[in-house]
Amino acid sequence: MRIDANKFAPFLGFEITEINEGEIAGELDFKPHHQQQNGYLHGGITSAILDMVEGFAAYSMVREGDLVFTVEAKIAYLNRGMGKKFFAKGWVMKPGKRFHFCEGELWYEDDGGKKIIVAKGSATMAVIPKEEA
Amino acid sequence: MRIDANKFAPFLGFEITEINEGEIAGELDFKPHHQQQNGYLHGGITSAILDMVEGFAAYSMVREGDLVFTVEAKIAYLNRGMGKKFFAKGWVMKPGKRFHFCEGELWYEDDGGKKIIVAKGSATMAVIPKEEA
Amino acid sequence: MRIDANKFAPFLGFEITEINEGEIAGELDFKPHHQQQNGYLHGGITSAILDMVEGFAAYSMVREGDLVFTVEAKIAYLNRGMGKKFFAKGWVMKPGKRFHFCEGELWYEDDGGKKIIVAKGSATMAVIPKEEA
Amino acid sequence: MRIDANKFAPFLGFEITEINEGEIAGELDFKPHHQQQNGYLHGGITSAILDMVEGFAAYSMVREGDLVFTVEAKIAYLNRGMGKKFFAKGWVMKPGKRFHFCEGELWYEDDGGKKIIVAKGSATMAVIPKEEA
Numbered sequence: 001m002r003i004d005a006n007k008f009a010p011f012l013g014f015e016i017t018e019i020n021e022g023e024i025a026g027e028l029d030f031k032p033h034h035q036q037q038n039g040y041l042h043g044g045i046t047s048a049i050l051d052m053v054e055g056f057a058a059y060s061m062v063r064e065g066d067l068v069f070t071v072e073a074k075i076a077y078l079n080r081g082m083g084k085k086f087f088a089k090g091w092v093m094k095p096g097k098r099f100h101f102c103e104g105e106l107w108y109e110d111d112g113g114k115k116i117i118v119a120k121g122s123a124t125m126a127v128i129p130k131e132e133a
Numbered sequence: 134m135r136i137d138a139n140k141f142a143p144f145l146g147f148e149i150t151e152i153n154e155g156e157i158a159g160e161l162d163f164k165p166h167h168q169q170q171n172g173y174l175h176g177g178i179t180s181a182i183l184d185m186v187e188g189f190a191a192y193s194m195v196r197e198g199d200l201v202f203t204v205e206a207k208i209a210y211l212n213r214g215m216g217k218k219f220f221a222k223g224w225v226m227k228p229g230k231r232f233h234f235c236e237g238e239l240w241y242e243d244d245g246g247k248k249i250i251v252a253k254g255s256a257t258m259a260v261i262p263k264e265e266a
Numbered sequence: 267m268r269i270d271a272n273k274f275a276p277f278l279g280f281e282i283t284e285i286n287e288g289e290i291a292g293e294l295d296f297k298p299h300h301q302q303q304n305g306y307l308h309g310g311i312t313s314a315i316l317d318m319v320e321g322f323a324a325y326s327m328v329r330e331g332d333l334v335f336t337v338e339a340k341i342a343y344l345n346r347g348m349g350k351k352f353f354a355k356g357w358v359m360k361p362g363k364r365f366h367f368c369e370g371e372l373w374y375e376d377d378g379g380k381k382i383i384v385a386k387g388s389a390t391m392a393v394i395p396k397e398e399a
Numbered sequence: 400m401r402i403d404a405n406k407f408a409p410f411l412g413f414e415i416t417e418i419n420e421g422e423i424a425g426e427l428d429f430k431p432h433h434q435q436q437n438g439y440l441h442g443g444i445t446s447a448i449l450d451m452v453e454g455f456a457a458y459s460m461v462r463e464g465d466l467v468f469t470v471e472a473k474i475a476y477l478n479r480g481m482g483k484k485f486f487a488k489g490w491v492m493k494p495g496k497r498f499h500f501c502e503g504e505l506w507y508e509d510d511g512g513k514k515i516i517v518a519k520g521s522a523t524m525a526v527i528p529k530e531e532a
Contacts (some may be wrong), residue, residue: 043206047181072471336442341471
C-alpha cells in the first residue's frame, strides 16, 4: 500500500484516521521535537502534514498503479499552532485527467473546544497514468 | 539563540552550515525515514527545510528581539529528490519594514557533480518589532 | 470612495454587484478583447478580477482611512473560461490586525445553469493603519 | 501566430519587445486607466502581464501546435508600482515534458535609472501535446 510505504509520516508521528474518496483526515500529538523557536508547532511540520493529506486525497482518486506527485503547494499560516493535538484534512477541490487540485487545513481545538485553523493549503497534484509511469 | 531553540531541525537531521546576513545554507543526509512512498525525499521534508532556510534568512536581518513568522509560502517541485545528500539555501529577495520576501532552493548533486534543483520556494516572512511582540 | 477611485475595473468592464462586510461580488460581460489566444477568457483578466474582489473584501473590513495592499496572491486555474458572462466573489477567510487572508472564485454558468469554477484564488492583504500610512 | 491571437495584450497596451527561446520581454506605458485607487499600477495589471510573459516564455519552448495553459501562478508584490513605464520579463526556470515552471518580474526605473522590482511571479504552465489537444 502506497500510504504505508511512506516512512516519513510515522517518523513525524502523524496518523491517518480517515480515508474517503477525495478526502483524507489525520492527527498529530504535539511533541517537544515538533517545536519551532517560540514553542509553537513548526511551520515545516504544518507544511509536511498538508502535503501528505493533500497528496493522499489525490491518491484516493486515481487507479491502482497510477502515480501522483506534488507539482506545487502554497500554505497560508493563519494562526499560531498552540494546541496539544493537531488535526488535518485534505480534499480534492477539482479532480482532472492530468491534475487534481487539492486543498487542506490544519487546526487544533482551544480549551473551549473551538476549532482554530492554523493553516490553509492549496496544491496541484499531477497524475501520471501507470501506462506512462 | 533562536536557531538553537528550534527543536525540529535536529530531529529532522537538518544542519545549518552557513549564516550570512540575508542568506542561510544547510544540509541533510538522506535517511530511510525521509522517504516518501516511492523512495525519494518526501516533499514534506523539502517544504520543512525551505521554511527553515527562508525563515532563518529573514531572522538574520532583524534586530535582536524582533519576531519573524511565516505568513505564507509556496514551493514548486522541479525534480524528484533522488540524492544521498541534500543542500538548501534561503535568501531574502526583498527586505522590508513589515515583511521580508524570501526565496529558497533545495538541490542535490548527481553522480557527475551536477546540481539538480529539487524545489524552489517563495515565502513572505512577517517582521514583528520587539516593541509590539 | 476607494472602489470608485479604481480606474482599471471600469476599463476592464468589471462591475461590483454586491458589497458586504468581508465579502464582495461582481460580474464581467465577456468581450472579444478579453480573449486569450484560443478564444477563452484571458488568465490575466481572471487574476485581475480576483485581485479586485479579494482586495475589496479586505477593504470592507478596515477603518476609513486605513490602507490595504496585496502582499501576494496565488491563483489555481481549474477550468477553461468559456462563458459569456463571468461572476466573481472574494471573501476574507481570516481577518487579522496586520493581514487579512482572503480567497476568491471566478465562475460562469454553463448552458444548463451549472456553476463551473474557472479559478480559485488565495491572497494575503496587508492592512496599514491610517496612523502609519 | 499565437501571440498575435491574444486580444487582451493590445487592449491593455502591453507590447512584447523581445522573444527568445525560454525568455520573453515587454513594456507597458502607464496610462490613467491602469491605476488602482491610490494612483499606482493596478495589481491586476501586474498579474495579467506576468501571466503573459510567463506563458509566452513557455510557448517559446513547445512545438508548433502544442498547447500551453497556466495551471497556477503566484505573485509577490515587492514594491509599489510608481513608474511611468513598466518592463516585464518572463522565463522558463525549469522546462519539462508535462510542465514548464516559469518565473517573471515586472519593474520600473526610478529617476536615477535604478531598477525597482514591483513584482516577482512563479507559475506552472502545462504543456498539452498537439496529439492530445
